Amino acid sequence: MKAKKGDAGYIRTQKRRRTFYTTFLFAVSIAVFLTGYFTTHTRNNVLTIVAVLGCLPAAKAAVGLIILLPYHTIDEKKQILLREKAPLITVAYDLVITSREKIMPIDVIAISGHLVCGYVSRTKVDLAYTEKYIKTTLKENHYDKMTVKLFTDYNAFLGRAEGMNNIEAVEKPENHRIEESIKDILLNIAI
Structure with a gap:
């Protein structure tokens, strides 16, 4: 069962969720960049710009994860x-x-x-x-x-x-x- 905000275990659930989400967003950006690089054999293409812009939501997700990392769920x-x-x-x-x-x-x-x-x-x-x-x-x-x-x-x-x-x-x-x-x-x- 998914823990909602205010439930015991919420921080633990959020750490897992945000870790997956952050990793996924960075992986998509890397995949877009590599696709552009391997198709044009140069990093000077439109997909590089798309990959860099894709790093913005990934970085925002990473900040949310970093904020939660030092905190733990109640015993x-x-x-x-x-x-x-x-x-x-x-x-x-x-x-x-x-x-x-x-x-x-x-x-x-x-x-x-x-x-x-x-x-x-x-x-x-x-x-x-x-x-x-x-x-x-x-x-x-x-x-x-x-x-x-x-x-x-x-x-x-x-x-x-x-x-x-x-x-x-x-x-x-x-x-x-x-x-x-x-x-x-x-x-x-x-x-």
């Missing part, structure tokens, strides 16, 4: 543990959120009401900047008074998610629609 044990402890909350996995200044990988985000919390396994991520960026993005989309908290400790995140799950057990079902809308916004700012 399956952590995913299962979260599902056991907090089955009622809305979650999104494997997010690589981008802004103009930074790339911010987030392993998992949990959403409940006006609370968004997430787990980040990479210690080099600027948590304060990421929290502020998410909060600003949600505010721009008319979700004011949102609380955003990111954790580098999985147990602290899991404890917060359990608390959110307990609140979700007594909340009204119309909040689920709002949470899905917030999740969609977060997925839109992610690769």
Whole structure:
């Protein structure tokens, strides 16, 4: 089954897909160039121009792949543990959120009401900047008074998610629609 954006395993699937796509595009450009070279015995032909222009989408695909290479899918044990402890909350996995200044990988985000919390396994991520960026993005989309908290400790995140799950057990079902809308916004700012 193909992993969609926000599902666990999305980064792994995207790495495979983008590797294939990038390789295919460069192979087509090389094949076009070689066809022109072997038919005219010179590189000064129209197919050389077509091959060079074909490298543009291939290079764009390569950039997308290079951006994803350092990031990994969340550990399956952590995913299962979260599902056991907090089955009622809305979650999104494997997010690589981008802004103009930074790339911010987030392993998992949990959403409940006006609370968004997430787990980040990479210690080099600027948590304060990421929290502020998410909060600003949600505010721009008319979700004011949102609380955003990111954790580098999985147990602290899991404890917060359990608390959110307990609140979700007594909340009204119309909040689920709002949470899905917030999740969609977060997925839109992610690769």
